[in-house]
Amino acid sequence: MDDPSHAEYRPSTHDLLNDATMWLQYARGVTATLADLVHEAEELxxxxxxxxxxxxxxxxxxxLQKMSDARAExxxxxxxxVKDTA
Known part of the structure; x- marks a missing residue:
């Protein structure tokens, strides 16, 4: 989603939350895989x-940074x- 060639592009809250979910799922997957490897390893x-x-x-x-960006967005x-309705 981060494309520096499109400086005017501003990701939506939805896009940012999707990115956050993706990164956190990667971390979860690697953690689970690493835990399995450590459990099975004879040496570390x-x-x-x-x-x-x-x-x-x-x-x-x-x-977490993407979640923070989504919250700010x-x-x-x-x-x-609120400004538009005032």
Whole structure:
């Protein structure tokens, strides 16, 4: 959804929430896969495990940022609709 070539494009609240859901689902999927791998592993590579956990944290952060953007967009939409009716 982020396309810098279209500077005038402003994603809708719906688009932002869809993006947030997607990123949080990615994080959930990777977490579940990682948990299965750790459960089945005889040995753990701590460096690889930490990189995987950092990736999960980054995906979760991205999802939360999109949720925050959606909340701000919804607020601005509400303010704009109040101004239009006044």
């Amino acid at each position: 590579d701590c460096k690889q495990l930490s990189l995987s956990l950092e990736a999960i944290a980054a995906m979760t952060l991205r999802g 919804a607020h601005w939409d509400a303010v704009s609709s």
